[in-house]
Amino acid sequence: MADTKDAQATVSDGGAEYLIRHTTLRQLQVLEAICRLGSFTRAAEELFLSQPTVSMQIKKLADTLGTPLFRQTGRSVEPTDAGRQVYASCREILGSLSNLDVKLSDLKQLRRGRLRLGVLTTAASVAPEILGAFCLRYPGIDVSLQVTNREHIAERLRAHDDDLYVTGQPREDDDEIETTPFAPNPLVMVARADHPLVQERDIPLARLAGENLILREPGSGIRDAVLKHFTALGVQPQVRMELGSNEAIKHAIVGGLGISALSLHSLTLESAGGQLALLDVEGFPIMRRWHLVYWRGRELSLVARTFLDFAMEYEPEVRARLAEAQAAFDRTRLKHSRPEEPA
Numbered sequence: 001m002a003d004t005k006d007a008q009a010t011v012s013d014g015g016a017e018y019l020i021r022h023t024t025l026r027q028l029q030v031l032e033a034i035c036r037l038g039s040f041t042r043a044a045e046e047l048f049l050s051q052p053t054v055s056m057q058i059k060k061l062a063d064t065l066g067t068p069l070f071r072q073t074g075r076s077v078e079p080t081d082a083g084r085q086v087y088a089s090c091r092e093i094l095g096s097l098s099n100l101d102v103k104l105s106d107l108k109q110l111r112r113g114r115l116r117l118g119v120l121t122t123a124a125s126v127a128p129e130i131l132g133a134f135c136l137r138y139p140g141i142d143v144s145l146q147v148t149n150r151e152h153i154a155e156r157l158r159a160h161d162d163d164l165y166v167t168g169q170p171r172e173d174d175d176e177i178e179t180t181p182f183a184p185n186p187l188v189m190v191a192r193a194d195h196p197l198v199q200e201r202d203i204p205l206a207r208l209a210g211e212n213l214i215l216r217e218p219g220s221g222i223r224d225a226v227l228k229h230f231t232a233l234g235v236q237p238q239v240r241m242e243l244g245s246n247e248a249i250k251h252a253i254v255g256g257l258g259i260s261a262l263s264l265h266s267l268t269l270e271s272a273g274g275q276l277a278l279l280d281v282e283g284f285p286i287m288r289r290w291h292l293v294y295w296r297g298r299e300l301s302l303v304a305r306t307f308l309d310f311a312m313e314y315e316p317e318v319r320a321r322l323a324e325a326q327a328a329f330d331r332t333r334l335k336h337s338r339p340e341e342p343a
């Protein structure tokens with residue numbers, strides 16, 4: 001049925017659909033060359049085709065369009081009015097194809113492109129640094145970075161909002177996502193530097209039951225990990241407040257509102273001494289790990305694949321920064337635990 005209908009269709013009643021089915025890019029290319037060069041022979045030479053092939057392509061195109069495209073004038077050919085119209089369209093189509101070719105080759109060589117990254121709040125301090133180094137190497141790539149909690153990252157992943165994610169521990173049974181283990185993400189218990197527990201070692205978790213605990217918002221991976229740890233050890237925390245940002249939590253600790261668990265990554269700037277200190281509490285640091293994750297059913301773009309490899313190369317630097325932060329906190333604690341030197 002469809003074939004009969006198709007055979008009966010003409011260029012005037014079939015419109016673009018008819019042309020798409022019956023013309024070829026090769027025919028358009030041949031017509032363009034003949035018009036530009038003013039000769040079938042020269043067009044054949046330029047396209048490395050035989051002259052009969054060129055004539056055949058033009059005949060098929062003219063049949064499809066239902067109108068002659070060239071007329072003989074003496075020894076040369078010139079396009080008819082219809083031929084001129086087709087020529088104008090051909091130039092647009094072929095021009096746009098050659099632009100596409102340039103754009104694709106730019107993409108292949110990573111001269112241009114776009115990277116959409118979704119990261120956990122705990123990676124907010126690390127991701128911009130890696131992106132900065134990446135953009136130095138590939139300056140033509142536009143980057144968008146979304147920072148949000150574990151639950152929202154999972155939603156973004158399901159909705160395919162970004163190319164790649166830095167997330168926590170993926171569910172083991174989730175075979176729809178591809179995961180690459182990335183840097184460690186230790187959760188540490190943080191207090192104000194003058195908190196009485198700062199100088200104590202091996203603090204049992206039960207000792208924290210009487211402390212005001214500041215928790216992240218529901219949906220946060222840190223919150224889940226901390227509550228799970230308290231439950232596992234049978235300790236009931238005294239939750240003083242919930243805050244939706246790691247930065248706000250740091251300010252609340254400094255403000256004397258309580259203690260909280262944070263990723264050591266989010267404390268690198270504070271590690272050199274100052275208003276925050278780590279508590280040596282049973283079960284802390286809670287050792288977690290980030291993962292680079294993407295949806296298995298969707299092919300990773302070249303830019304995203306390149307970023308993934310770049311981030312893996314950068315990982316030792318992230319680890320080193322973490323070790324430095326831990327060492328700096330340890331030094332500060334030691335300094336404060338030594339009795340004052342006699343004058």
Ligand code: PGA
Pocket residue numbers: 120121122123148149150151167168169185216219220221222223263288
């Ligand atoms: P989040 O981060 O608390 O912002 O969800 C969790 C994590 O680092 O695992």
